[in-house]
Amino acid sequence: MIEVSHLRKTFRVARRDPGFKNAVKALFRREYEEIHALDGISFSIGEGEMVGYIGPNGAGKSSTIKVLSGVLTPDSGVCRVDGRVPWKERVKHVAQIGVVFGQRSQLWWDVPVIDSFELLKDIYKIPEAAYRKNVDELTQLLDLSQLLRTPTRQLSLGQRMRCEIAASLLHSPKILFLDEPTIGLDAVSKLAVRDFVKKINREQKTTVILTTHDMQDIEALASRVILIGKGRILLDGTLDDIRRGGEQIDETIAHLYKKYDI
Amino acid sequence: MKKYLSFFKLRFAMSLQYRVAALAGVVCQFFWGAMAILAFYAFYETDPASFPMDFQATATYIWLQQGLLAMLALYGGTDAKVFESIQNGNIVYELCRPVSIYSMWFANNLANRLARALLRLIPVVAVASLLPAPFGLMAPPDIATGLLFILSLMLALWVVAAFTLVVYNVTFFTISDRGVRLVSVSLSDFLMGAVVPLPFFPDGFRQFAELLPFSCMENVPLRVYSGDLAGPEMVRAILLQVFWAFALVLIGKLLERKALKRVVVQGG
Ligand SMILES: Nc1ncnc2c1ncn2[C@@H]1O[C@H](COP(=O)(O)OP(=O)(O)OP(=O)(O)O)[C@@H](O)[C@H]1O
Numbered sequence: 001m002i003e004v005s006h007l008r009k010t011f012r013v014a015r016r017d018p019g020f021k022n023a024v025k026a027l028f029r030r031e032y033e034e035i036h037a038l039d040g041i042s043f044s045i046g047e048g049e050m051v052g053y054i055g056p057n058g059a060g061k062s063s064t065i066k067v068l069s070g071v072l073t074p075d076s077g078v079c080r081v082d083g084r085v086p087w088k089e090r091v092k093h094v095a096q097i098g099v100v101f102g103q104r105s106q107l108w109w110d111v112p113v114i115d116s117f118e119l120l121k122d123i124y125k126i127p128e129a130a131y132r133k134n135v136d137e138l139t140q141l142l143d144l145s146q147l148l149r150t151p152t153r154q155l156s157l158g159q160r161m162r163c164e165i166a167a168s169l170l171h172s173p174k175i176l177f178l179d180e181p182t183i184g185l186d187a188v189s190k191l192a193v194r195d196f197v198k199k200i201n202r203e204q205k206t207t208v209i210l211t212t213h214d215m216q217d218i219e220a221l222a223s224r225v226i227l228i229g230k231g232r233i234l235l236d237g238t239l240d241d242i243r244r245g246g247e248q249i250d251e252t253i254a255h256l257y258k259k260y261d262i
Numbered sequence: 263m264k265k266y267l268s269f270f271k272l273r274f275a276m277s278l279q280y281r282v283a284a285l286a287g288v289v290c291q292f293f294w295g296a297m298a299i300l301a302f303y304a305f306y307e308t309d310p311a312s313f314p315m316d317f318q319a320t321a322t323y324i325w326l327q328q329g330l331l332a333m334l335a336l337y338g339g340t341d342a343k344v345f346e347s348i349q350n351g352n353i354v355y356e357l358c359r360p361v362s363i364y365s366m367w368f369a370n371n372l373a374n375r376l377a378r379a380l381l382r383l384i385p386v387v388a389v390a391s392l393l394p395a396p397f398g399l400m401a402p403p404d405i406a407t408g409l410l411f412i413l414s415l416m417l418a419l420w421v422v423a424a425f426t427l428v429v430y431n432v433t434f435f436t437i438s439d440r441g442v443r444l445v446s447v448s449l450s451d452f453l454m455g456a457v458v459p460l461p462f463f464p465d466g467f468r469q470f471a472e473l474l475p476f477s478c479m480e481n482v483p484l485r486v487y488s489g490d491l492a493g494p495e496m497v498r499a500i501l502l503q504v505f506w507a508f509a510l511v512l513i514g515k516l517l518e519r520k521a522l523k524r525v526v527v528q529g530g
């Protein structure tokens with residue numbers, strides 16, 4: 001389903017020391033630093049798999065998700081998702097996938113959530129019956145009935161996140177990329193979202209890649225874990241491979257980050 | 263196609279919500295229009311012979327210009343959200359959907375301009391047409407002229423939207439919209455005849471300005487309305503509008519193709 005090999009992406013980042021003098025200096029001579037966000041990444045994920053993609057801040061998780069969703073063109077390497085090169089056939093590719101970027105909003109800010117849903121229905125050409133069914137199901141499972149008629153800008157972070165997740169699933173995507181989907185959710189909503197992701201993975205064979213800093217998400221959802229640090233894949237295995245008897249999952253992961261010095 | 267119509271409809275409804283802003287705009291534009299007309303009247307009084315347009319036509323030009331400001335001025339109709347989404351990286355969500363970014367922005371821009379104009383045009387026209395001649399807004403000389411005006415106005419809307427899209431797409435490369443904005447606003451305001459109508463430009467420079475896309479955004483439809491532009495000269499002007507309508511869309515789409523290849527969505 002997803003084949004990635006030797007993916008590389010380097011960003012040129014302008015850097016300067018603090019202060020007015022240095023700001024003026026930077027007008028004339030900019031110093032750039034090259035950041036290897038992706039430094040030769042390879043993995044492959046089969047249909048219906050659910051994979052946790054973890055790593056410390058700045059490891060390259062979001063960059064990977066962006067490449068996989070066709071919004072970032074890598075410098076080199078091969079990537080095929082469902083037989084397509086994402087950034088070459090963006091429009092066809094994205095019709096098949098659903099994406100949640102936990103730190104951003106995809107809903108139209110000034111209109112009630114349901115208006116955003118209706119627009120997405122037209123964008124993805126979702127048949128009326130399928131749309132009704134999905135909205136009803138999502139409303140029930142994510143407890144949205146009170147939220148749908150509220151303008152997005154008046155929702156709390158967690159309320160909005162639940163709507164965001166629903167919005168990414170209206171078109172029943174075959175592949176789902178979740179970049180920190182549980183940010184800001186309360187305990188009940190977190191459990192609801194996890195159950196829901198499990199359910200669509202089980203019932204519709206949706207392939208899911210999930211990045212998160214919440215290791216309980218990983219415990220609950222992902223049988224397979226890929227660890228990335230400084231743009232390289234460091235480990236690809238099951239949670240049981242990583243676990244060390246009796247320790248809390250967070251401690252295990254912290255230990256892992258230390259071990260790889262990332 | 264249906265999806266772009268949906269973008270258009272949603273955006274149109276959203277822009278109609280800003281009624282208070284529109285009211286403030288109308289009051290402001292009404293005073294501005296009155297002052298401009300009085301200033302032109304003073305010139306006219308001193309030397310009617312050197313006046314390139316008939317005075318009634320000038321007043322009509324100014325009223326229509328004020329009424330249509332929200333539709334035809336480059337920056338009134340641009341969407342700050344577009345610039346924001348490029349700067350803070352929210353454009354990722356747009357890119358994650360099966361839509362052409364160009365067509366989506368274009369549909370949004372047309373909708374925004376039309377909705378804003380609707381709210382402002384009606385009150386300005388209503389008041390201005392009640393004013394005594396030669397200070398008020400006169401009706402077009404005949405129905406045919408009226409229809410040609412509407413055609414030319416729609417072409418003008420298309421041209422200004424296509425130009426807006428060029429500005430949007432340039433922002434992909436510069437990230438900050440400040441420079442692009444400053445240059446394009448001052449250039450377009452002046453060259454489209456928003457400061458001084460084009461017939462008042464000195465010879466030579468006027469002919470040059472009339473060939474630019476900016477003249478197609480405001481100058482042509484307003485002069486068609488008042489009958490100042492008629493006959494073969496008008497046909498030429500409308501054909502020029504059609505030319506720029508195509509050319510600017512082409513330029514915008516080429517820019518977008520280049521931009522999307524090398525664009526780096528900002529933020530993690
Ligand atoms: N648009 C950009 N321009 C320049 N550098 C970038 C850009 N986006 C990301 N980077 C750099 O690439 C590296 C990887 O970033 P990325 O967003 O993929 O990290 P991440 O694993 O998602 O981190 P986090 O857990 O904090 O979300 C970082 O060092 C970051 O500075």
Ligand SMILES: [Mg+2]
Binds near residue numbers: 061062179530
């Ligand atoms: Mg990230």
